[in-house]
Amino acid sequence: MSQLRDIISGAGAIDSAAADVISSAVGGSPTFWKTRQEKYEEALARxxxxxxxxxxxxxxxxxxxxxxxxxxxxxxxxxxxxxxKRLAFFGVSTLGSWHARYGRDRRETRFRTSFAYTSHEGATSMWLRQGEVEASLRETREWNPDRLRERLNEIRSLSRISKPTRFLKLLTALLAEAGVALVVVRAPSGCRASGASRLIAPDKAMVLVSFRYRKDDHFWFTLFHELGHLLLHGATPFVDDEETNQKDDPCEREANDFAQSMIVPENRIAELESLRPDEDTIRRFAVSLGVSTGLILGQLQHRGLVPHGKLEKLRRTWTWDQIEAAA
Structure with a gap:
């Protein structure tokens, strides 16, 4: 698997041993695959x-x-x-082709960030590419939006599980049944993205999460937000940075509304907004909805009904050791 990952990311080459394995797995003679490697190296040099x-x-x-x-x-x-190294890693031959796939050109990718070219754009593109490489290695069924919709309630219920080592495996399997590869990649220095979604192949979608802030309400809202993009916006590429305000972007508003509805259905919003801001009341309401208390706390804080920093014991915060062990 590590050699295949290196080949996909441009860090490795198809040698004789790899050519034999690829030939057995997908067809074509070992000579065919070694010849393809030679032609690739020639094209890369040009x-x-x-x-x-x-x-x-x-x-x-x-x-x-x-x-x-x-x-x-x-x-x-x-x-x-x-x-x-850079051309091989991103799988492009020109700066223009890199920008079309990873840059801030909104004809191709919608970023909830400044439209100006910034230094962290390169770090974000590296994070995206690392996610694509990992997603390409995941086995999934064919991308099917209807199948994803059928699994939303089951996905939502996983927020009640406290440990990433338990819920990530179940979540990954549920999404794979709908043709979505869930990938966790810690954001490199300079990258402020929380999540991304896009088709990486005609039959495979990707949801990439960074576990920014390492808190359960932020993780699950980001996940629901990206699923909203996949279902509502035709799997158009999105990269989402929660630090940037894009209230004027209708797609972001729709994805936010979708994520909020995954946490608290529309017919329970009035009840949410009238909750007494204490632990027992919030816990009972979360149990009635079948979601974690952290998600309800996050919604109350977002609405200004609970001050930030209060009732923090209702929110789960994970360590990177816990996240990386699960991912």
């Missing part, structure tokens, strides 16, 4: 040679990749190898 100095500066200044050197450590001697 792509590297065609990168202008201006475009190279953009790659080095803004777009990192695993094991790539930062701008200050790039010189004439390693320029080609550093460009090769």
């Amino acid at each position: 792509a590297v040679a065609s990168v202008s100095d201006d475009d190279a500066n953009v790659w080095f200044d803004h777009i990192p990749a695993p094991d790539a050197k930062p701008k200050g450590r790039v010189n004439a001697g390693n320029r080609s190898s550093e460009l090769e």
Whole structure:
């Protein structure tokens, strides 16, 4: 699996042993796969040679990749190898094709962030690409929105489970039945994204989460928000950064409304807003809805009915050790 991951991410090559395995798994002779590797390397070399100095500066200044050197450590001697790492990792041949898939061009990807080019865009694109690589390795059924809708109540009920090692496995399996690969990738330095959703193949959708803040209400709201994008917006690519206010974006409003309805149905909103802000009342209401108390606390705080920082024992906060063990 690690060798396959390296091949997909551009960090590894199809050698004789890998060619034998791929041939047995998907067909084609080992010679065919080794020839494809040779042609890929030739095409990559041509792509590297065609990168202008201006475009190279953009790659080095803004777009990192695993094991790539930062701008200050790039010189004439390693320029080609550093460009090769970035082109291979993102699976593109030009800066333009990178921008079409990972950049802030809203014709392709909708970011809840500033539309100006910023330094964290490259970090976010690396996070996205890491998610795509992992998602491509996951086995799922064919993407089916109706099948996902059928599983929403069961997905929602998993919020009551406290440990990520228990609920993530169940959640991943439920989403895979609907053709959605759930991937957890911790955001690298500079990336402020909480979640993303997109089709990575015509028959496979991806939901990528970063566990930003490590709190249960934030995780589940992010998950429901991304599922809302998949169901409401034709699996159009989205990257969501909760730090940015995009109240004027109708798609974000719709995804937020979807996530809120997953936590508290419309016919229970009045009851939520009239709750007495104490632990026992909130616990009883959460039990009646079949969700965790943290989700109800989050909704009350969002509405200004409970001050931030109060009743925090109702909210679960996980450590990175717990998250990474589950992921």
